[in-house]
Amino acid sequence: MPRPPGHGPGFEVRRQKIIDIAASLFARQGYAATSINDLGHAVGLAKGALYYYIGSKENLLVEIQSRVMGPLLGRARQIAELDTGPLLRLRLLSESLLTIIFRRLDHIWVYEHDYRSLSGEELRTLLEQRSDFEQVVSGLLAEAMEQHVFRAMSPRLATLQFLNLHNHTYQWVNPDGQWDAAFLSREYCVTLFRGFGAPDHALPTIEEQAEAFRRDRPGLSLDPESEWEEIAVTD
Amino acid sequence: MPRPPGHGPGFEVRRQKIIDIAASLFARQGYAATSINDLGHAVGLAKGALYYYIGSKENLLVEIQSRVMGPLLGRARQIAELDTGPLLRLRLLSESLLTIIFRRLDHIWVYEHDYRSLSGEELRTLLEQRSDFEQVVSGLLAEAMEQHVFRAMSPRLATLQFLNLHNHTYQWVNPDGQWDAAFLSREYCVTLFRGFGAPDHALPTIEEQAEAFRRDRPGLSLDPESEWEEIAVTD
């Protein structure tokens, strides 16, 4: 009894590899400046076979974007619901964001530079996801202000500062360099928490809390390797 | 970049107008997605005439980039040499940078998104200019650390945080919105100066100093309008 027409078992594996390679090319040369021919050459496949896997060039962009936004949003929502103070959650969120930037720098380049190449429907989805992520950040910052841990300030402006500081990192970061995501997160949060902190409020010892948290909740660990793969594939 | 002789008196004026329009188109649609035809249509000139003014498409990109970097570097060097404390100079630099972002948002979009479309020689020039600007920032931050106004930290990392916070602003800023460059600069500097500040050091009243400075040195005023035009054209 032959199985109905469809895709073989190796299809998805190869498809993911092609998206990997596409992300790296797009990151290096830009989406518009990378031709399907370039990609075929890099993958080692003729154009026809390439299309068998990718459907269309724009579809590659969609896949790359959702590889970024899927894990990011998933993790952000997990963190937002933890029963800890808002600062610890901001610290965890910061590290998650930076971890993803470190681990998939090429995806982030594409994500940041070429999202305007998306067409209507896909673009709307993406912008919604971005907005969802921003609202998680906004919510945590607002909470910190309500608890007078942070001084009163425009929540929107605080959010934008948080995002500026983190999101621009992809422009210069070297994943194999001296700094890792944990270190950068610590530094950024020191700057932000001191910058945003209420004048008379002694900031809590976030780093100790974070360490304790990681010790107690290994299931929610931020180990980037496993997390990414798992979420990316099932996403 | 001298032009061959024989151009009439209106040549440069018209050339600058064409670059203006090109910048706005590139910002809206991207450099790769904007055709010379589009530009000709927007300018009201046939393609042949356009080439008389622009030389090549890539040349437009070079012009736009140097319109950004020229005034920015010029202003940065002026500020760096002022005989005031490093924090005031950082504050003035911050406002200059944001002023340029506000006033020429389209140029900045092109500058940030399409610099990879430049070829070797031009790209190297650009990266050098970026590096020069970063060194001005680095220098001021190091000075603040030496004077123990800022706590001891990696000067490189401090620089990158300063740049992250400012440079990512173009992604969301609305020049006609509620916030202007002066306001954002104030806010960013509060965050950074408190974040970077030495623990036991009371930060000086930068805003008052800045106001006094603007009152005493009107020639060095940050009035973006005049500054920009002047530098851009003679650049």
Next chain:
Amino acid sequence: MPRPPGHGPGFEVRRQKIIDIAASLFARQGYAATSINDLGHAVGLAKGALYYYIGSKENLLVEIQSRVMGPLLGRARQIAELDTGPLLRLRLLSESLLTIIFRRLDHIWVYEHDYRSLSGEELRTLLEQRSDFEQVVSGLLAEAMEQHVFRAMSPRLATLQFLNLHNHTYQWVNPDGQWDAAFLSREYCVTLFRGFGAPDHALPTIEEQAEAFRRDRPGLSLDPESEWEEIAVTD
């Protein structure tokens, strides 16, 4: 067109079904605009298996063409040899032609629209068959003129009028509509026989003859159902 040996018993049945589906797709979308993928999808078979049955895309066209011309020519020759007056034979031929048009409208569309996609050898065969059919018509018309049932006129022009009137029918006919092949044949023949008839010659009562004929010679009945299937499969 014999197939290499080794095919199982269901081969020919499945093959015919595939040609059926191909004809309907080609008729709807055109031969050039229908891909082998489309066909595979409609049939429920992957492309590889499809080629096992069809040989090539052009071959499908050949099969469809001969499914039309085979029964048509066979029936035309049978009718031409009947020992009745030429008008009755024209009337029977007319109804046969229209019957085939009605029963296999999709085949006729392909036959009329896409025969130019055939290559040399196949095209020549097809054109010969068309010419053979035209000669049967010509012969009957000439006979009617010789017997002074029709007025003297160019036999070629009479033939072309007969063919114009019948062959263009596929463009608008609806097999499920109010008119059937028998009705249209009656109407066309009234027009043609009166139009072609010798001025002083009372046209015979063809319809009564036709009815009597059908009563007496059921073996030569025009029942389209059985006739078509039989010829098509053994063809």
Next chain:
Amino acid sequence: MPRPPGHGPGFEVRRQKIIDIAASLFARQGYAATSINDLGHAVGLAKGALYYYIGSKENLLVEIQSRVMGPLLGRARQIAELDTGPLLRLRLLSESLLTIIFRRLDHIWVYEHDYRSLSGEELRTLLEQRSDFEQVVSGLLAEAMEQHVFRAMSPRLATLQFLNLHNHTYQWVNPDGQWDAAFLSREYCVTLFRGFGAPDHALPTIEEQAEAFRRDRPGLSLDPESEWEEIAVTD
């Protein structure tokens, strides 16, 4: 004072020539089977220059279709409004239709074979125009029936017979052959008018009327040469 960007004086001339050549290629090989490369080769122009004139391949189809329908509908409406008997008008209409078929055989091939390659909007326009033409025919036939010049019959079926007889002519006609449009029109009308005529009604001497008409109304002459060019270019 330079004129604004647009098209030079030779543009439209060359454009019309390209459409001529396209029509001849499409007629010979079919629209789908004719590539833009083929056309460029036939015209003696590179692809880029071709697109400068044609806009798109489908646009060529639209132009060809309207070159047929424009003059045809224009002439049909003129004829329908003449103050003569319906038979003379049918005779004039028949000759106009055949004249266009003779003069632009290649256009008619494309018109008849490839109209399904048109997309929604263009297709709808075309079908409307076809329907308009059919209604002119229907109107004249109905008029003849009302005046009892023709026997009572389904006006729709009479129309379809008229159209079958005329429209299928393009399949075999040779414009340089022994028959011209006037001759074919005469023959077709004899067939149709005798075929449709009321049994007891002596058909009028149409050919004499037609000749008189042509003598008296030279402005409405059917001279195909001048008529076509005039209408085609201004259309």
Next chain:
DNA sequence: CATGAATGAGTATTCATTCAT
């Protein structure tokens, strides 16, 4: 100065066909 016309290489995408498994 400015135009319209021309080029040729490049773009994403499709598709009939083949073939190892």
Next chain:
DNA sequence: GATGAATGAATACTCATTCAT
């Protein structure tokens, strides 16, 4: 028998650039 994977040529179309006038 049937599949999924691969090919390579073809397709319509775009675009930066040039140049005679």
